[in-house]
Amino acid sequence: MHPEMNVVEPVAETCCAGKSGDVLPVDIAGAKAIAAAVPVTGIERVPLIEAVGRISASDTVSTISLPAFDNSAMDGYAVRTKDFAGSGPWRIPVSGRIPAGNGSGRRFPPASAVRIFTGAPVPKGFDAVVMQENCKRSGNTVTFSLKPGTGQNIRRAGEDLENGAAAVPAGTSLTPARIALLAAIGTEAVEVRRKVKVGLISTGTELREPGQPLGPGQIYNSNRYFLRSSLKRPWGEIYDFGIVPDDPETIRVAVREASETCDVVITTGGVSAGEEDHMMDVLRRENAELEVLKVAMRPGKPVTVGKIDGALFFGLPGNPFAAAVTFSQIALPAIKLTAGMKSVDTSWMPAVSGFSYRRKPGRTEYVPVAWGGRDTDGRPIVEMLGRGSSASLSPMAVAMATAVLPPDMANIEPGMPLRIEPFCE
Incomplete structure (x- = not known):
C-alpha cells in the first residue's frame, strides 16, 4: 500500500441511537449479558461418536488409568x-x-x-x-x-490420566480431541446439555430474501444468513421466524411467539429511536427486563440486551457490520453460557498497525483487518479494510480478524501495538 493511500478517515456513523439510558462500556455490557444467561437444564445421553461439538453436562471420570499399563x-x-x-x-x-x-x-x-x-x-x-x-x-x-x-x-501407567480423574469436566465443548480421550478410556455414551433454542427475527419492511425480486428501496436480508451461519453449532437449534415488517403489532406477535418457544431471541433492526423503529415499544408492552440499551462501541451502539418471558433477548442493529460485531462481542458469549459452556473467553493475538487512522475517541471500535507480513517479533502487520461503515459487508467478508481499538486511542499510526480477535469464533 502506498503511503498516501493508507490514511483512513472515519465516516459518519449511521448506527447511532436516540434511546434514553446510560451508554455502557463494552465490557460492562458484555458482563450484563453474561449475568443474564442461564444454562439450559435439560440433559441428553448421546453416543460418543455423535457427540462432537455438544456441551458436556457432567464430569466424565475415568475408570481406568491411561496408559493402563507400562x-x-x-x-x-x-x-x-x-x-x-x-x-x-x-x-x-x-x-x-x-x-x-x-x-x-x-x-x-x-x-x-x-x-x-x-x-x-x-x-x-x-x-x-x-x-x-x-x-x-x-x-x-x-x-x-x-x-x-x-x-x-x-x-508409565497413569502418566496420561490417572484412574478416577476427570477426563472431561462438565461445561466443556466436546472437540474431536476430547472425544478421542473419552474413547481411549472406554466411554461409549456421554451426557450433554440439550440444545439451546435460538429464535431469529429479522425486522424491516425493506427486506427481501435472496431469490426474490427487489422493488424500489428494498434490500436483501443478509443478517439472517450471517446469524444462521454463525449459530449453526452442534449445541444450538435455530428457530427462524423470518422477516417481520415494521408494524408494531406484527413485531409483538413474533417476539411473543419466539420468547415462548426459545431460550434466546435475537432480533435485527428496529432498536434505534426512529419513527419506524418499533422494537423498544414492543419490549415495553411485553414487560421485558432490559439490562443494556446503548453500548459505547462502534459500530453497534443501539444494541439491546435483556430478558423477555424468561428468554434471553438481544436486539441487534440492522446494519450488517454492526449486527455482526454486536453479535460476536455481546450476544455470542452469553449464548454459549446459555448452552452450558463454563468458559467463553475470547481468543486474541497481538498485532501492529500498518495503517494510519484518525478517529474520535470515546467508544471501543472494531475494524476489519487483514495482513500479509509480520514484524521481527512475529506479530501480524495489519491493514484496515474499508472505511469503518456499520453497513459495510465487503470488508467483513475478506477480513482475517477484527482489530479492537480502545476508547482512549485517538489516532492510530503505523507500528502501534493492536489487539486482534477472530470473528464469531
Missing part, C-alpha cells in the same frame, strides 16, 4: 539397567519377544533382553527400552554401546 514407546529391546555394569559395549542374550496386544505375564530369565514393540507391555522387572536403532542384533544376542537410563522409552 508400555514401550519404541520398537526396540526391554532391558534391566542393573545388567549394564562396568563399561560397554554390553552383549546380552535375547530371551523373548513381546508384540503390541500381548498381555501375557510371562517371566524372563535374569541378565537377558526382550524384543519389544511400540505399545507392548513392559515385562515385570524391566526398567528401560532401548530403541532398535541404538543397538545391534546378531543371532540371539543384542549389543548395546550406550548405557540406558531408568525409565527410558517407557510410558
